[in-house]
Amino acid sequence: MKISRELEAFQARIGYTFSRPDLLVRAMTHSSIATETRPDNQRLEFLGDRVLGLVMAEELMSDDRTAAEGQLAPRFNAMVRKETCADVARSVDLGSVLKLGKSEQVTGGRRKLALLGDGIEALIAAVYVDGGLGPARDLVLRLWGDRIHDVEDDARDAKTTLQEWAQGRKMSPPNYEVVERSGPDHAPVFRIVARLEDGRSAEGEASSKRNAEQAAAQALLKGLNDG
Template sequence: MKLSKDLDHFSTRLGYRFADPDLLIKSMTHSSLSSATREDNQRLEFLGDRVLGLVIANALIDHDSEAQEGQLAPRFNSLVRKEACAEVAQEIGLGEVLKLGRSEMLSGGRRKQAILGDAMEAVIAAVYLDGGFDAARAMILRLWGARVANAADDARDAKTTLQEWAQARKLPPPQYIEVARSGPDHAPVFSIEVRLETGQSAQASAPSKRAASQEAAALLLKELETTS
């Protein structure tokens, strides 16, 4: 099957040309559009997640030959989590070529983090099945390259730093509480408050609980710096 113009341009952005275009089409087909004659990308997503994990684990070890498991694990998690996959998907315009059912499309599916992240993993599997492991590895390293290089800094996030601050003072871990949620289902905004046993707290809002928690932790760290 010949690729549409949009998918052909997307293939160029991926930096990979498919011998079997049907694999790319399948990777872009969300379950909301699947049918008896049209497969969705869920099986590819499952496979792509494993291929991504192996490539990233190997890349981290190659990048820092002296890092210990305790250092590598948070770096790995920051690179393979759904949010990271969705960020890469956004950078290459994956959402523009997704094949979605009408209801999912109307509810903002092209911008949903979970859908973008799943589709990115499916694309990785499609490249792996079409061109083999070396082709998938080359594409992943091209798209994730800067993130791998910066993983040591990114993994040490505000939540980790705040927890270490509390542990150093023999305090229980910070608590993160969802205090509000607003906006439509397809574009929610979460408000998260972080609290220490000392009574100190901070609150932030963001499109995901993770981002709101990170921002709240960062705000509280700034407050602690000024009062210490």
């Protein structure tokens, strides 16, 4: 199967060339453009989530051989959450090769956290099916890179950290507001804004309100630190 120049360039960016390019095409196909002859990436996304989990659990245990389960769990969650997956997807410009229907293109689907996160998980599964666990593991470690070794910072409770930051400056606790809820009932996506009393704010998106609040708090903290 011949693939587009964009997908060929994408293979170079991720450092893996498919023996079965149809798997890559499927991994990048969103349900908004799927047909009976062109399946979407949802089944691959389901598998990729599990492959990512296995690889990440093994790597975190290997990286810190003395860590207790209570230390490993938040690190693991930080590495496999949709926000991190989407960040990894952005690092290889996955959004540019997603195959989307017109409605998703118009509404900015190539930048949506959920679509990017699902896409990177589908890609992991596609590599797993194409080449086995070894290449899939190599892909995850290569794309996640230093995030794995710097995970302690990402594993912090962002809401608590932000509240402590505000209290230390004699501000009221941050306010969290749901600004959008999208997606079907079985797979909702919440977009939440975290706002300080001085007007500074940032948004986060996730499949639950709690995780969206954490993502918003993390984004606001990053802005405060960068500033």
